[in-house]
Amino acid sequence: MCSPQRVRGTGHRVAIVGAGPAGLFAAGYLACMGHEVHVYDKLPEPGGLMLFVIPEFKVSIPRVKGGTSELADVFNVKFYTRTKVFGGARSKEEGDAYVTKEVELKDLIKDYDAVLIATGTWSVGKLNVPGEDLRGVYSALEYLFRAKAARLGHIPRDEVPQLRGRRVAIVGGDIMAVDAALEAFYDGAGTIYVFYEGTIKDVPAGEYCIRSLTDRGVKFVELTKPKSIVGDRGEVAGIELAKVDPRTREPIPGSEFLVDVNIVINATEVKPTPPVANGYLGIKVSGDGRIVVNERHVAAEKVFAAGDVVLGPTRVGDAALDGLYAAESIHEYLLYG
Structure with a gap:
């Protein structure tokens, strides 16, 4: 100055x-x-x-x-x-x-x-998959914003998504996805997945940032795209995904699989x-x-x-x-x- x-x-x-x-x-x-x-x-x-x-x-x-x-x-x-x-x-x-x-x-x-x-x-984009309105689905922006607002004293801590011991799926590969994964890690989440439709070589956040997550036990799953979020009594009970073609990024028929999670964080856009x-x-x-x-x-x-x-x-x-x-x-x- x-x-x-x-x-x-x-x-x-x-x-x-x-x-x-x-x-x-x-x-x-x-x-x-x-x-x-x-x-x-x-x-x-x-x-x-x-x-x-x-x-x-x-x-x-x-x-x-x-x-x-x-x-x-x-x-x-x-x-x-x-x-x-x-x-x-x-x-x-x-x-x-x-x-x-x-x-x-x-x-x-x-x-x-x-x-x-x-x-x-x-503002954030949508995943555009069934189940996106279930309880337990958040945007990365919403999650990070609430966490910081609570630390600053503007909202009570119980208004922040509670991730301690939870199984968390984060969809996306940019810096906000990395930040959400790290915040979840420090919040005490049990298992953390990061699903990205590309590979670790082309992830927007950079390979170094992803390595910093995997070093902490975060599971990075590449060439994967969500198909639906599975619910039970209005709450997240899992996420269905499909592997994608590395050239077209289109889902591969018959490659669908289900992951047991109870929190989904949209960090796509x-x-x-x-x-x-x-x-x-x-x-x-x-x-x-x-x-x-x-x-x-x-x-x-x-x-x-x-x-x-x-x-x-x-x-x-x-x-x-x-x-x-x-x-x-x-x-x-x-x-x-």
Whole structure:
């Protein structure tokens, strides 16, 4: 960060929507450049996925809180928490339960000299198999979010899925699948399976991360896809899977098998969550939910976007760097147009 004593105010005001890695790094840069920065976020504290989803053994809570406190106390960044910004149709996402106030994006555009959208990825896809609505089926995002929210004191511990001694199936192969498996391991789960439709060589999380799971006794099963979740009296009693062709990733007829589990965690896909519908005030949203920007991160007049809502699901460092690049473009826009 810069020295606050050397910062000279520009008189420009910037609104940032989203207090995750991209939004916070952008806030720090813009505050250092002398702009007045206000950050809007739906959660009860700033930090986004870093604070509320990524396990503490990877990103410490004091480190995140220390950074946001420095932004507020030293660089006068104003945080508006429990506030959801929307444009056009409203969407329902993880974390919305904390929202107590809504603000329309067009009002921010009117009140500020520039607006940065950095709302991240707070929605999940479906497994699209029978039994997905049984008790004991969770998304990885939901499970990790509840675990961190409880540690932060925002929900009681009994609202977190109880995995101690349970048999857990995790479906997926990205970083969130790995995080869910590690969280389940540290929560005392009995047996943990990770089922992935590809091989360990092409897993998105990387072979090293998968090896770190298997070293802890997690069973990684490759070239496997779920066909259904088996229930008993409304609760998970098992998961039926099929082996897939390594070339087509299509299920191989007759290869079905049943695994005895009582918890299923869907870690197949997290999706960008733009606060606007496609076409709102000229902002374009792609079919997979990403906001379309040009090389200067411009989405529309006075509106910029960065982080996972532009890139899709990425690592924290990539999202933070993208937020920094967007902040540089905003600074140039405010000074030179």
